[in-house]
Amino acid sequence: MYNTLPHLVLPQIPNLHEIDVYRANGGYDAYRQVITMTQDEVINEVKKSGLRGRGGACFSTGLKWSFMPKGNDKPKYLAINGDESEPGSFKDRQIFEYNPHQLIEGIMIAGYAMGISKAYIYIRGEYHKWVDMMEAAVRQAYDKGMIGDAMKKTFNHNYSIDIYVHKGAGAYICGEETSLMNSLEGDRAYPRFKPPFPAQKGLWGMPTTINNVETLATVPPIIKIGAEAYSKIGAEKHPGTLLYGISGHVNKPGVYELPTGTLLTDIIYNVCGGVPGNKKIKAIIPGGSSMPPLRGDRIEGVRMDNESLREHGSYIGTAGIMVMDEDTDLVKVLLRITRFYHHESCGQCTPCREGCGWMEKILHRLDHGDATMKDIDLLYSVAGNIEGNTICALGDAAAWPVRGFIKLFRDEFEKKVKSNREFVSMNVVHGRVNTMSDLVVLN
Amino acid sequence: MDITFTPEELQQVELHKSKYPEPKAAIMPVLWMAQKKWGWLSEDVMRYIGQLLDLPTAHVKGVATFYTMYFKKPMGNYHIQVCTNISCMLRGGEDIYRHVSGKYGISHNQRTPDGKYSLEEVECMGACGGAPMIAVNEVFYEKVDIQEVDKVLDSLS
Numbered sequence: 178m179y180n181t182l183p184h185l186v187l188p189q190i191p192n193l194h195e196i197d198v199y200r201a202n203g204g205y206d207a208y209r210q211v212i213t214m215t216q217d218e219v220i221n222e223v224k225k226s227g228l229r230g231r232g233g234a235c236f237s238t239g240l241k242w243s244f245m246p247k248g249n250d251k252p253k254y255l256a257i258n259g260d261e262s263e264p265g266s267f268k269d270r271q272i273f274e275y276n277p278h279q280l281i282e283g284i285m286i287a288g289y290a291m292g293i294s295k296a297y298i299y300i301r302g303e304y305h306k307w308v309d310m311m312e313a314a315v316r317q318a319y320d321k322g323m324i325g326d327a328m329k330k331t332f333n334h335n336y337s338i339d340i341y342v343h344k345g346a347g348a349y350i351c352g353e354e355t356s357l358m359n360s361l362e363g364d365r366a367y368p369r370f371k372p373p374f375p376a377q378k379g380l381w382g383m384p385t386t387i388n389n390v391e392t393l394a395t396v397p398p399i400i401k402i403g404a405e406a407y408s409k410i411g412a413e414k415h416p417g418t419l420l421y422g423i424s425g426h427v428n429k430p431g432v433y434e435l436p437t438g439t440l441l442t443d444i445i446y447n448v449c450g451g452v453p454g455n456k457k458i459k460a461i462i463p464g465g466s467s468m469p470p471l472r473g474d475r476i477e478g479v480r481m482d483n484e485s486l487r488e489h490g491s492y493i494g495t496a497g498i499m500v501m502d503e504d505t506d507l508v509k510v511l512l513r514i515t516r517f518y519h520h521e522s523c524g525q526c527t528p529c530r531e532g533c534g535w536m537e538k539i540l541h542r543l544d545h546g547d548a549t550m551k552d553i554d555l556l557y558s559v560a561g562n563i564e565g566n567t568i569c570a571l572g573d574a575a576a577w578p579v580r581g582f583i584k585l586f587r588d589e590f591e592k593k594v595k596s597n598r599e600f601v602s603m604n605v606v607h608g609r610v611n612t613m614s615d616l617v618v619l620n
Numbered sequence: 621m622d623i624t625f626t627p628e629e630l631q632q633v634e635l636h637k638s639k640y641p642e643p644k645a646a647i648m649p650v651l652w653m654a655q656k657k658w659g660w661l662s663e664d665v666m667r668y669i670g671q672l673l674d675l676p677t678a679h680v681k682g683v684a685t686f687y688t689m690y691f692k693k694p695m696g697n698y699h700i701q702v703c704t705n706i707s708c709m710l711r712g713g714e715d716i717y718r719h720v721s722g723k724y725g726i727s728h729n730q731r732t733p734d735g736k737y738s739l740e741e742v743e744c745m746g747a748c749g750g751a752p753m754i755a756v757n758e759v760f761y762e763k764v765d766i767q768e769v770d771k772v773l774d775s776l777s
């Protein structure tokens with residue numbers, strides 16, 4: 178039954194990454210259609226479609242485009258975010274490999290709508306092969322006169338755009354939009370304060386829009402089937418299809434394109450063939466490692482769209498679903514997540530830099546059986562002090578899973594304290610008045 | 621060692637510069653070129669890149685040290701990366717890391733005395749659906765187990 182659902186971003190067409198195959202299947206026709214419309218008409222169409230960003234924040238794409246200043250008095254830029262480094266996310270890679278021309282066409286449409294003539298596709302450095310594939314597609318598009326100056330003649334219209342591929346070099350933070358801009362400009366990739374927002378002052382001080390790879394690859398089909406039809410797919414407030422990346426304890430992990438609002442249980446049991454050994458599920462992270470987890474015994478009826486997930490205490494994020502079976506040690510999982518954020522913190526803000534380090538240390542203690550009950554509260558409060566007190570959202574990304582896991586699985590954390598500290602009575606624990614001083618000693 | 625790009629490579633540097641409104645932005649692609657050519661980014665290489673792009677050496681160093689993939693010391697001919705982030709960890713990535721570490725007697729960011737192998741415990745590589753995974757230099761190997769890892773590594777020479 179899942180084969181009958183629309184595949185808008187990853188249609189099952191062999192060799193679609195070749196420009197001739199892409200064109201034979203209607204490729205670059207959406208752009209032809211777009212140039213018969215005004216810029217505002219295109220932006221309104223995207224707004225009307227209900228498309229929301231696939232990079233994690235789930236912000237309306239049409240609205241974002243409308244923030245860009247009109248007119249061509251100064252250069253404007255488009256940055257395409259293919260940093261894809263959030264643990265559990267591996268979907269943009271499929272687009273580089275299987276449908277790169279649809280991304281290029283999406284860039285052309287976005288560029289036309291906002292009057293942008295230069296676009297940079299930022300791809301994480303580890304994706305060597307996929308950087309090469311994307312570069313090959315861009316070269317083909319130049320060779321066939323689809324982009325660059327030659328496109329004016331091809332499409333008989335005076336708009337043109339140049340597209341460049343920029344390779345990262347291993348830093349999760351570069352996926353944060355302002356960090357990405359500093360990285361592209363050739364500086365250390367520290368996130369910038371907002372405001373000013375990129376639409377006012379972005380790359381090289383000029384108005385800039387940053388969109389995720391999947392977001393832009395979704396634009397051509399929206400133009401083709403029409404905003405109206407697109408908005409009817411999937412969940413009402415968060416319509417369309419998503420590239421769900423499922424990993425962890427499922428029989429058939431991978432990337433699947435399905436409508437938003439698909440039942441999480443459907444994805445796990447019908448699409449991904451269930452859990453190995455028919456084990457029960459203990460926990461699920463629904464949208465990449467920074468999203469708060471769900472309890473495995475409460476996923477009945479949870480739908481994979483931002484609104485439904487919010488009701489269940491999480492968000493859609495990158496739609497990277499990580500499934501953990503009943504035997505998973507969640508303290509170890511949280512320790513690993515926290516170690517990641519500590520490693521990736523750029524160090525600009527004290528709460529993020531120090532807080533992530535403290536959280537990692539406390540979790541280490543917990544995992545090694547050296548923690549007290551009070552440490553669990555301390556951990557929770559350190560996370561609370563990071564949230565909302567930092568320049569960029571990496572701080573929140575580090576804090577959410579900590580708070581989420583403790584909130585939902587406190588018993589797991591307490592078990593680690595109890596089972597490992599047999600002789601610690603509650604009184605003794607609370608006799609340690611200043612747990613914080615332990616941290617200082619450990620430092 | 622003579623640290624200079626060939627005329628063809630210098631042309632490539634110019635091409636990178638032309639992609640951006642300011643030449644400073646060419647630093648990442650040019651650092652990639654340098655690492656490909658010399659294997660890692662020594663002080664001398666960084667100074668040379670600074671001269672090429674008209675940037676202080678301190679700036680080049682600042683950028684190079686921000687990213688984990690630019691090597692600040694020589695690595696092995698075969699740089700083995702083992703992912704131990706969540707999806708890989710759930711499927712045995714840590715065991716693979718320990719196995720490879722034991723196999724060559726090296727740990728994170730170390731290389732064997734003969735310079736042949738180096739090991740890195742990496743964060744999520746964006747291949748979680750193929751967990752557990754390793755990468756050797758630029759190539760990913762997904763859905764592997766210890767036997768398969770051995771097969772891959774033993775076939776390198």
Ligand SMILES: Cc1cc2nc3c(=O)[nH]c(=O)nc-3n(C[C@H](O)[C@H](O)[C@H](O)COP(=O)(O)O)c2cc1C
Pocket residue numbers: 229230231232233234235236238241258259260261262263349350351352353354355387388389390392393569570571574
């Ligand atoms: C720490 C951090 C890492 C991020 N990593 C990515 C990423 O790898 N890819 C991505 O598209 N967005 C990432 N984002 C979100 C971007 O900042 C930005 O919101 C997004 O690229 C906008 O595109 P969209 O509106 O099309 O989703 C990250 C955000 C933060 C705070």
Ligand code: SF4
Pocket residue numbers: 350367368521522523524525526527529530567568569570571572
């Ligand atoms: S929140 Fe963390 S990653 Fe973001 S700017 Fe501050 S220190 Fe850097």
Ligand code: FES
Pocket residue numbers: 264265266703704705706707708709743744745746747748751753
């Ligand atoms: S967790 Fe190993 S590739 Fe993502």
